[in-house]
Amino acid sequence: MRATKPISAAVRSAVAGLLPELHAKSGCENIGLARESFAAILCEVATRYLPAGDTETEARTFLLTLRVEELALAQACAAGSNSAWELFLTRYREKLYQSALRIAREDSAARDLADSLYAELYGTTTRDGERISKLASFTGRGSLEGWLRTVLAQEFVNRYRRTKRLVSLEEESEDGIQFAAPAPEPLPPADSRLESSTDAALSALGREDRMVLAAYYLDGRTLAEIARMLGVHESTVSRKVDKLAKSLRKKILANLMQHGMARRQAEEALDVDVRDLQMDIRRNLAQDSPAAAFSDKKDALPRQNKVGPRAES
Amino acid sequence: MQNVPKIVRARLQRPLPATAEPHPDADLLTAFAEQSLAAQERGEVLEHLARCGECREVVVLALPATEAVALAGSGAPTRIGWLSWPVLRWGVVAAGILTVTSVGVLQYRQRLQEKTLVARSLMSRDQSSESPAQSPSSSALANTAKQTEGEKKSSGPDHSVLPTNKPGPRASGEASKAGAQTTAQNQTQDQLIQNQQAEPSQASVDFVNKAKSPPAQAFPPGMALAPALPRWTISASGALQRSLDGGKTWLDVAVAVNNSVNATKDDTSTTMKSAQAKPVPAPRTIFRAVSASSDALEVWAGGWGGALYHTLDGGNLWVRVLPSDAGVVLTGDILSIQFFDPRNCTVTTSNAEVWTTLDAGQTWHRASAGF
Numbered sequence: 204m205r206a207t208k209p210i211s212a213a214v215r216s217a218v219a220g221l222l223p224e225l226h227a228k229s230g231c232e233n234i235g236l237a238r239e240s241f242a243a244i245l246c247e248v249a250t251r252y253l254p255a256g257d258t259e260t261e262a263r264t265f266l267l268t269l270r271v272e273e274l275a276l277a278q279a280c281a282a283g284s285n286s287a288w289e290l291f292l293t294r295y296r297e298k299l300y301q302s303a304l305r306i307a308r309e310d311s312a313a314r315d316l317a318d319s320l321y322a323e324l325y326g327t328t329t330r331d332g333e334r335i336s337k338l339a340s341f342t343g344r345g346s347l348e349g350w351l352r353t354v355l356a357q358e359f360v361n362r363y364r365r366t367k368r369l370v371s372l373e374e375e376s377e378d379g380i381q382f383a384a385p386a387p388e389p390l391p392p393a394d395s396r397l398e399s400s401t402d403a404a405l406s407a408l409g410r411e412d413r414m415v416l417a418a419y420y421l422d423g424r425t426l427a428e429i430a431r432m433l434g435v436h437e438s439t440v441s442r443k444v445d446k447l448a449k450s451l452r453k454k455i456l457a458n459l460m461q462h463g464m465a466r467r468q469a470e471e472a473l474d475v476d477v478r479d480l481q482m483d484i485r486r487n488l489a490q491d492s493p494a495a496a497f498s499d500k501k502d503a504l505p506r507q508n509k510v511g512p513r514a515e516s
Numbered sequence: 517m518q519n520v521p522k523i524v525r526a527r528l529q530r531p532l533p534a535t536a537e538p539h540p541d542a543d544l545l546t547a548f549a550e551q552s553l554a555a556q557e558r559g560e561v562l563e564h565l566a567r568c569g570e571c572r573e574v575v576v577l578a579l580p581a582t583e584a585v586a587l588a589g590s591g592a593p594t595r596i597g598w599l600s601w602p603v604l605r606w607g608v609v610a611a612g613i614l615t616v617t618s619v620g621v622l623q624y625r626q627r628l629q630e631k632t633l634v635a636r637s638l639m640s641r642d643q644s645s646e647s648p649a650q651s652p653s654s655s656a657l658a659n660t661a662k663q664t665e666g667e668k669k670s671s672g673p674d675h676s677v678l679p680t681n682k683p684g685p686r687a688s689g690e691a692s693k694a695g696a697q698t699t700a701q702n703q704t705q706d707q708l709i710q711n712q713q714a715e716p717s718q719a720s721v722d723f724v725n726k727a728k729s730p731p732a733q734a735f736p737p738g739m740a741l742a743p744a745l746p747r748w749t750i751s752a753s754g755a756l757q758r759s760l761d762g763g764k765t766w767l768d769v770a771v772a773v774n775n776s777v778n779a780t781k782d783d784t785s786t787t788m789k790s791a792q793a794k795p796v797p798a799p800r801t802i803f804r805a806v807s808a809s810s811d812a813l814e815v816w817a818g819g820w821g822g823a824l825y826h827t828l829d830g831g832n833l834w835v836r837v838l839p840s841d842a843g844v845v846l847t848g849d850i851l852s853i854q855f856f857d858p859r860n861c862t863v864t865t866s867n868a869e870v871w872t873t874l875d876a877g878q879t880w881h882r883a884s885a886g887f
Binding site for chain 1: 520521523524525526527528529541543544545546547548549550551552553555557558562563565566567569570571573574575576577578579580581676791867
C-alpha cells in the first residue's frame with residue numbers, strides 16, 4: 204500500500220499511543236489481521252483525512268472516532284483472511300441484498316446491483332496478479348453497513364446516468380430540469396442583472412441552506428428525506444425551506460433594485476418563467492458531460508481518497 | 517410550501533465548474549449521513565452536496581430504512597412486520613405487565629374484602645350479644661379511631677343527630693301515617709326496584725320495611741352487580757346493611773357521623789354550618805331507603821325523621837345531611853332516594869315532599885309530590 208501523503212510524526216505518535224486500545228477494540232486477532240498491519244492502516248486513514256500540520260491531539264481525537272472493529276474486518280477481508288470473509292458474509296450478505304432492493308426497487312435490478320458489488324468486494328479485479336478488494340477502500344469513518352449502502356447507491360446512480368445518456372432528447376425534455384433538452388430555437392439574451400442578483404443572494408446563504416434548497420426544489424426531495432439527510436426533525440426543514448424561499452425573493456428584489464431596476468420591473472423580472480429567458484444552454488448541458496464514475500475500482504485505500512476528477516473530457 | 521422564482525432553480529442548478537473538487541468518497545458520504553463528521557468536514561461535504569445532484573441522490577438512496585432508524589442505529593434495513601420479533605418483544609412485555617397488574621389488583625381486592633368481613637363479623641357478634649337497639653358504644657367499635665374523641669359529646673342535645681333510637685318516641689299520628697303510606701307504597705317501591713335494575717349505572721335499592729324477609733332476599737334475584745362490589749340494603753328492623761360477598765351475608769353498617777353538615781338555604785344565600793366539630797356516633801336510626809352508585813362508593817341512606825346520610829368512600833365516613841329550603845327543614849320520613857350522579861339527588865318523604873339537590877347536598881329544593 205502506498206500513501207498519497209507522507210505520514211506525519213503527529214499521526215505516528217498518536218497511532219502508537221492509541222494502538223493497544225484500538226487494537227483490543229478491533230478484534231484483529233479473530234480475523235487474522237496482524238497488529239502491525241492494523242497500525243499501518245490507522246496511519247494511512249489518519250493521513251488521508253487529516254489536514255497537513257494537524258497536532259497529535261487532533262490525530263488522537265480523529266482516531267477515536269473511527270469504527271475500528273468494522274475497519275479491521277473490512278481490511279482483513281481485503282487482505283484475504285477467510286475468517287474475516289466468513290464473518291463479513293454472515294453479517295452483511297442479507298443486508299446487502301435488502302439495501303440493493305430498496306435502492307433499485309426492482310428485484311432483478313437489485314440482484315444485478317448487489318452481485319456486481321459482491322464481485323468488487325471480493326476483488327475480481329486483479330492488477331499485477333494481485334486481487335484488489337473494494338473493501339480495502341473502507342476507512343471506518345462511518346459504519347460498514349452504511350458504507351455498503353452508499354457504494355451501492357453510487358453504483359446505481361452511475362448506471363442510471365449511463366443509461367440516461369442513451370435516452371432520446373425528446374424524453375429528456377419531458378423528464379425535466381436535470382436533463383434539460385436544448386431549446387429548439389436560440390433564446391434571446393437574458394438580463395444578466397437577474398442572474399447576478401440571484402447568484403449573489405444564493406452565495407450569501409449557508410452551505411446547508413443551499414443544499415436544502417437544491418434538494419427540495421431541484422431534486423424534489425420530500426421534507427422527511429431532507430431531514431434524514433441532515434439528521435434533524437422534519438419540521439425544522441419545513442420551517443427552513445419556508446423561510447429561505449421568502450428571504451431569497453426579498454434579497455433578489457433588493458439586489459435587482461440596487462442594480463438600478465424599479466421595484467415593479469424587478470418583480471416582473473423575477474416572476475417571468477426562466478425558461479422564457481435566455482439561459483446559457485451550453486453551460487446547462489455541460490452538467491451532462493461525461494463525469495468520472497464515483498469510484499475507481501482498481502484503487503485501493505491509499506489512492507481512493509480522491510475519486511476521479513469530475514470531467515475527464 | 518412556498519415556491520421560489522424560477523431563476524433561483526436555474527441558478528441552483530448551475531453545474532459545478534470543470535475544476536471542481538472530486539466527489540466525496542463513500543466513507544465521507546456515509547459518515548455525513550450518519551452525522552459523525554466534524555464541523556469542518558461536514559461543511560465541505562455540504563458545500564459539495566449543495567452543488568452536486570448526484571451525490572445528493574446517493575446520500576438519499578443510501579439512507580437506512582426508516583424502521584432501522586427507529587431502532588437507534590442497530591441498522592437492520594429490513595422491513596419489520598407485525599409478527600416479527602422486535603414487535604412481539606414489546607407485545608410480550610406489555611402482556612406481562614398487564615398480567616402482573618391485574619393479578620395484583622385482584623389480590624388486593626380480595627384481601628381488603630377479607631379484612632372487612634372479619635371486622636364486620638366481629639362487630640355483629642358484639643351486636644347480637646347486646647340489645648337489639650344498637651348502642652353508641654357498639655357502633656363505635658367499628659369506627660373506634662374516628663369516634664373516640666366524639667364520645668363525650670354524644671349525649672348532648674344536637675339538632676343534627678336524631679335522638680330517636682326507636683320509632684316509638686315519634687309522634688304517633690305521624691308514625692302511623694307514615695306506616696300506612698309505606699305499606700301502601702310497597703308495591704310501587706318494588707316496581708321501582710325492577711325499573712332500576714334496568715339501569716346498569718345505578719344500583720339503587722329502595723327497601724321499605726319488608727316484614728320478616730331476610731335481607732339477602734330483599735335484593736331481587738339477579739341483581740347484576742360484580743361480586744367484589746358491596747351491596748346495600750335495609751334490614752327488616754331498619755338497619756343499614758352492607759354485603760361484601762354479593763348478597764350471601766349481610767352485616768349492619770354503623771352510620772357514624774364525622775362531620776355533620778347543616779345546609780340551610782335562606783332564599784338566596786346558602787350557609788354551611790358545621791354543627792359538630794368533633795365526630796360523634798350517630799344514635800340508632802331507622803333507615804328506610806338506600807341508594808348506591810354503580811361503584812358502590814357513594815351511598816345515600818335515609819330513614820325516619822328526616823335522617824339523611826351521605827358517604828363518598830363506601831361507608832367509612834358518613835356525613836349527615838339536613839336539607840332545608842327557605843326555612844323549611846326536611847323532617848318527614850324518607851321513603852326513597854334516587855341519585856343519578858354525584859351532584860344530583862332526589863329524596864321523597866312520607867309527607868309527600870320531593871327534595872332535590874343539584875350540588876351534592878349543599879342546597880336543596882322542596883316540592884310537593886303528587887301522591
